[in-house]
Every structure is written in structure tokens, then in C-alpha cells.
Amino acid sequence: GAGVSQSPSNKVTEKGKDVELRCDPISGHTALYWYRQSLGQGLEFLIYFQGNSAPDKSGLPSDRFSAERTGGSVSTLTIQRTQQEDSAVYLCASSPRTGFFGEQYFGPGTRLTVT
């Protein structure tokens, strides 16, 4: 079946612009996660959605970052007033299990470059 898809695959933006990154999870998966992977760093948790519950936003690095999930499926990560330190690969994952207890299925990521 179809895996997790993300778009765009690459995004180059100027400092100060807003960007939107999209994630389509595996159909039927109720849990959705966003991570950030910077060069030489481990994956950094950003936000977690579970069904219709309030999202776990504990990993968002600043109030410039926000995310929403519509209809329990597609999710959008928005970064406002982008900074050069926001340059990274943004990964989305989904899981058929709740929390962080189960295996997660990752998309290919969106490479964001802020110039």
C-alpha cells in the first residue's frame, strides 16, 4: 500500500518568509508525528497528533512553528518568518498505535533551505 508522502520534497525560501510543509499519512493511521533532522544531529521531535485529541506540542522550538491536522488525516507544518537555523530535513511519520510506543512509518522528508 501507499506509504507516508510529503510535499514538497525540496523547498528553498528566503529568510523571513513563511513556509508550509505537507504530510499525507498512511490511511487508517491515527497517530502522526513531525520531526526535524539537522546535519549531524539526531531526529528532533516537534509535534504529535493522536486522533481528535489536543496535539502534543512540547517539541516545537518556538512560536514561529505551528501545525494542524485536518480530518484526522493530512497535516501541515507551518514555519513563520523563517530563519537560517530552520534549515533542515523535516520528516513526518505515522503509526497505527498511540503514543510513542509503536513503530513509526516515515515519509521521505522535505528538505528546507533558508537563504
Place this chain on the structure above:
Amino acid sequence: EDQVTQSPEALRLQEGESSSLNCSYTVSGLRGLFWYRQDPGKGPEFLFTLYSAGEEKEKERLKATLTKKESFLHITAPKPEDSATYLCACYQAGTALIFGKGTTLSVSS
């Protein structure tokens, strides 16, 4: 501070040369330890979950083990297609996964 440390950062092997990757953790109250494989330009791919010390899991040439302080990913007679970055992640109740920085494995024929 909870930490997950992987070693070595990079490992070069000849085809057929077995070795082990290490993941040490200081996470308290570990509920699960995950291994993922990541190929260049792709997202991580799930390999194993280990839940308690003494547990072992195998998949083809890979075998993962867990103690109270660390996990090993043993690679037996590796092939070039095993070349990838291997990521370890720890889960403790009430928090998100904590990932290590990974070990990049290169297997040459």
C-alpha cells in the same frame, strides 16, 4: 538529562566482516528501544523494538539485543546493500522518542 549515544559514528566493513553497533542510553524508566535504518535521501525505516533487558530480535543478517544500559545491533556477514545509517531511539513513558545521532555503516565488496 536523558541521552542516547551511538557508537561508532561511522563504520567501514568488508563484505562478510561481522561487527556490532552500540547504542547506550541514560533514559530512566525505559519503556522501549527502537532501531531504524535510514538510506540517503529517505526517511527512517523501522527495524526492531526491544522492550526489556535480555530481549533479542533478529531479521536476516541483523540481530538486536538489549541490556539495562545499552543495545547492540549485530551485523553478521554484511553485504553492500546493508550500507545505511542505523538509528537508535528510546521511549520513556510520557515523553517523545529520543533519537541518537546514528552510525553510518559502509560495506564494500
